[in-house]
Amino acid sequence: MKTILLADPSLTRRRALSALLTQSGYGVTALADLSEAYDALNRMQIGQGSVDAVVLGWPDYSEGIVEDVFGLLHGERLEHLPVLVMADSSNAKAVNWRMARPRTALTLWSEYLEAPSAIAHLLRPEQSVGEAASLHLEQVKVLLVDDSATVRLGYSRLLQKHGYHVETAESVEDGWRKVLAQPFDIAIIDYLMPQQNGTALISRIRNHLETQHILTATITGTYSDAVIAESLASGALECVFKSESKDLLLARVASLARAINDRKAIDNERRRLQSILSSVGEGVYGVDCAGTIQFINPAALDVLGYTEADDLIGLQAFDAFHHTDEDGSPLQRGASFLNQCYAMGKEVSSWQTCFWSASKKGIPVECNIHPLHMDAELNGSVIAFRDISNRRALEKELRWQAEHDNLTKLHNRAWLESQLEQECSKVRRTGQTAVLLLLDLDRFKYINDTAGHVAGDRLLMEVAQRLKSRLRSTDYLARMGGDEFAVLLTNVGSSEIMALADGFRRVLIASPFNYGGKSYRITLSIGCARIDTACFTPGDAMAYADIACHMAKRSGRNQCQVYSPETGKLAALDADLGWSVRLEEALRGDRFVLCYQPIVPLNGMELDSVESKNSKDVWLRQLERNPESEAMFEVLVRLKGHEGDLISPVAFLPAAERFGLMQDIDFWVIKHALAALRETRESPRSIALTINLSAQTLEKGGVADYMTARIVEYNVNPAAIVLEIADAHAISDRERVQRQLAQLRQLGCRISVGDFGVGFANLACLKQLEADIVKIDGSLIQGLPGDELDRTIVTALTSIAEIARKTTVAECVEDMSVLRSLHQCGVDMAQGYAVGMPRLHLPRTLPSSFAKPEQEEKRLSEV
Structure with missing residues (x-):
């Protein structure tokens, strides 16, 4: 089993990714502290390590330990250890680090389900870079010129032993004849020889057109500043001394050989690119920043009606073929979009314009513009274009057919x-x-x-x-x-x-x-x-x-x-069909709106003597009185009407259920609610959301996987999410729903059951679905505080919930006297218009402690 070291400070993301990798057959060691990750990586022995790959969440901060961890992974000892970086979409530093390191991949948190396949790809064995390179290196040819036969024999054997092809010459003239007769890559020339010094041959080689590509070095038995200076001045790149070690001599020659091979690789690549440029079907031309044409391929010449590249090279592209608009009106040079791209280095895809041929015929073209940078400076642009005359005609025909x-x-x-x-x-x-x-x-x-x-x-x-x-x-x-x-x-x-x-x-x-x-x-x-x-x-x-x-x-x-x-x-069916179309359009166009209604604890209500009808006062006061409790809001969905009005779900949810659209709507609500919850992470007070799930959505399946994916994407705390099943009595496949809820509860979410107290079936649901929170049905509190029977029923339900260790919430509370009565009956929390009206946005700041009466009166007047 392959072992993965996973490090990320987010508990939510660690849990989700660990579960996913475990399901894919990996052993996972999950760490929250980068210091622990650094120690674990430091202890690893290459070839004996207990970790096969590393998964790191890219940190949104920078400190010493972060640099230590990423520096260690970039170091020589661990640079070939597979590393998967998990990052948010906007992190450019993560992208740059991944590009600079071998065996590294990058996956976005929003696509964390792709992590196992990304790791599998990284773990595939790779061919040795040295082996791959050696298959393509050509043998370097060396000319050794020395008047001493002993020196020629000794050094030629040494170089041949290390893979060089060596020819020898005994004098400057002998060496010059051999240089002209066959190709060489390197010439090593003795400085002091009887007729002429070796620098004379070096100068000839450098100044002759057919031999100036040969890299030259002098070899001498005397270390002298004058010899070195004369050798370098004549064109030598190295000075080799007969007194130095063989290893040092080989290192100097190897340096020249690497330069030769690099140059050959560049020449081969240049020829290959030139061949590609000549054979590519699209027109391609290159310009400098001023728009002067530097090169142009045969396909471009063919489209533009020219026979020779020299007819266009050196001309301004604007003057040559894009000086006029498609309708025939001349363009101003400064207003030319292509000229602006050349000058500013813009990268543009699929830009449509008109080029003019040598015969003054307008040609509709589509261009892709790619800026060229050298040493971080703009060095011109390459433009690939194609004639789209046929496509235009086809598009016109297809457009006609689509409309007629x-x-x-x-x-x-x-x-x-x-x-x-x-x-x-x-x-x-x-x-x-x-x-x-x-x-x-x-x-x-x-x-x-x-x-x-x-x-x-x-x-x-x-x-x-x-x-x-x-x-x-x-x-x-x-x-x-x-x-x-x-x-x-x-x-x-x-x-x-x-x-x-x-x-x-x-x-x-x-x-x-x-x-x-x-x-x-x-x-x-x-x-x-x-x-x-x-x-x-x-x-x-x-x-x-x-x-x-x-x-x-x-x-x-x-x-x-x-x-x-x-x-x-x-007819009623026509109305339903209309709603179906309208809801599908709303899902595609994000025409739903979320509202948030506060649910507050009732602890401390006995101290409340304020008789205000302003619901904002109540929920803020209760949050201040209960500084340790979280601020909870129920997520309510509305449909945005054509006039901007908000339509109640009572009007459209029945049609959504009949046409099987409830899961689509529920998933829309989950996605946007979690996105809103993410924006409250800086709040000093914990915020929780209650999200409704229909029985249809739960029975259809997939909600647990979707919720997990969104929690990971938005990096929110699962404990801040309460999933409410309002119509639990309508569930027919209880076992399937129980499995879904168990998976969500294991993730850390809480479960709430609505309509508590309405019928015996609901009490059975309470036990089967293992709810954390129960909502007392609004119909049971309408008689409070005057109706003694309603009061007794609510008290009994609260007692049942307390024995079962469930939190109770009363809904539809519209009167302050009902709110106090619920507190007296033992109800834990409440919501409704008397508590707080639905809001379009979650609050960014919330009270953290209870104010004194005079402070409270002043604050309420300011709210």
Whole structure:
């Protein structure tokens, strides 16, 4: 089993990640203190260590021990130990550290489920860097020039033994002939020789075009400043002394060999890149910061209509091909977006513009701009571009097809709905009236079945042309599908609706439809929906026009009907369907809103003599009286209406349950509630949230995994989360729900059960679901404080909860006298309008102690 050392100060994240890695088959040692991690890593013996990989949460602070730990992992002893860094998305330092260290990966906390696969990848055996490099190194060729045969023999054997290919020469002239005859990488030349000193050969090698790539060194038996100075001045890179050790000589030659191999690698890479640049299908060119073209590949020349790169290199790219806009209007040099990118080093993807060819033809192109930096300074940009003329034409065709009906060439339903949306917005702004007409052919099925589908298609095309003849320039016509058409009439007076609608009907029935030698009478039923301040949503307009069209058909066909609330109402199913669509749109567009209602402890209520109806006073006072208790809030969800109003869940949750949307809504609430809780981490007082979960969500499964993932992502304390099951009586699969709740409780969350005291089934739920908190149903406290029976029931329920060691919460408290009565009955906590109204935001600061009466009076006047 592979062993992982995990270090992170967050208990929540350690628990979640430890559980995940354990499930994946790893042994985990979890540490909260970086000092302990440093000691454990220091004790490790390479090849005998008890740790196979390290997982570190990137710290959001910097101190000595942090630098020690990360420095140790970056050191030579541990640099090949696999390390996975867990960080938040905004941490650039973590990214930089990962890039600078081998066998290191980075995973975001929001994607912590990917950690096991990231570690598995890091633990794969890797090929030795030295082995891989040696497979590709070419043998270095050395020319050794010395007038002593003994020296030539001894040094050539030494160099050959260490992998060098060695040729020898006995004089300057002999060496020069061999240099010209075959390629060498290094020339080691004796300084003092009979005819000419070795520096003469070094100078020739350096100054000759075909040999100047050879690296040269002098070898001498005398250490002299003058010899060294003359050698270096002639072009030698090294001075080797015959008196020094062989190891030192080999080290000097190895340094030259490394330079040779590095240069060869660079030359090979340059040739490879040049080959890629020449063969790449996209146009590529490079400019300096002033926009002057430095290089350009064949594909770019082909697109722009040039034959030679020299025709463009040295010119300003602006002057050469992007001086004019797509519509033909000249661009100002300073206003050119590409010129600005060249000068500022902007990186841009998928920028569409127009290049102009050698023949002055405009070419639509898409560019990707990549700045080049050298030694941290901008050194120009590389621009890759492609001709998108064909794509533009295809996009235009696809756009036409997406918005039109292929048979009639009219616009289609999707296009009309988008126009309807715009028209409804216009009605809201201007107060004008528009009308939607839904037109349905009365005898289309008969003609289609008796005369054939070709006749049906011909009829639809003829109907389209007749309807177009009645359109005003501001109206819209579309085929909705089948034999249905729609007309959107803009800026229409109420008195004109029937006349305009009947005009379309009359133009259609004015003459029969002729096909195959037969004539067919055409009639039309039209439903009209007025779009004004009473109806200004697209969904309403479509529904009302459809109802009116059905009314026209039921009334005998071949007529027009205008919808009004008195003549037709949507069925209950239609309303539910509308809610379904609305809720799905709200989930996609984040149109839900969270409110937070305080739940406060009742301890100290006997001291309260303030008769204020300001609920803010009550919950703040009770928090001050109970400085050790957490500040708890219930999370309430609202739907944002089209006018910005907040819609109660009573209106939309029944539809959400019927259409299976409860889990989506519950997950939305969990995500945004935990995000809000994260923002209160700096609060001096602990804040807890009660989040409602429906029975449907719990029975569907997956809530425990989702909650775990969000707790890790937002790094919040699970103990600050209370999950409330309001409809526990509706749970049918108790075992599955119990498993979900057990997993959540193991994570550290608390469980609350609502509707406590309503029916015996609820008492059974209390035992089966192992709740930490029970909420006394609001119906049982309405008679307090006057009703003795209600008082007895509440006291009995409180006693049951106390025996079971559960915290009791009374909900729906709307009166101060009820609040005091609940305290007298032994209830622990309460919520309701008498305690505190729902708030749109969690408080950032909260009272931590009880103020004196005169201080309290002053503070309440300031709240």
